[in-house]
Amino acid sequence: MLSTAPQSAPATPSLNDLQYPHDRFMRLPEVISTCGLSRSTIYDLICREQFPSQISLGGKNVAWLASEVDDWMQARIAQRTGGAA
Template identity: 30%
Template sequence: MTNEILRKPRVLALIGIGNTSLYAAIKRGDFPAPVKLGVRAVGWRRSDIENWLASRETKVT
């Protein structure tokens, strides 16, 4: 099973929040932590983002 890795600009576009809010949510434990890709590169698993978005939908309705 392959899982696409999304870089930060794509993640921000999908979730609709800004950079500062993203890292604040990660620090609070409200958003999945990034996966280290290299010395200066991180990304997020698409499945983690999709699961987070799905959990937000159930809280809103």
């Protein structure tokens, strides 16, 4: 007599189990408001590779990742405090 163990269906993650990044796009006015820099300073720092670069959204639309802007701000704070953030 053959014994068969109950076979379960392959586990497929439900929508609640999936992990999506909680990052979001920030347009220029929000970046300016968040970090306190002017438009010209932001673009100058981007040219010197000292600020996160914008991402093209298509056409003439660009945005910045909120996490990258936040990381930049945290790095500036760490510089001020000598690395102890």
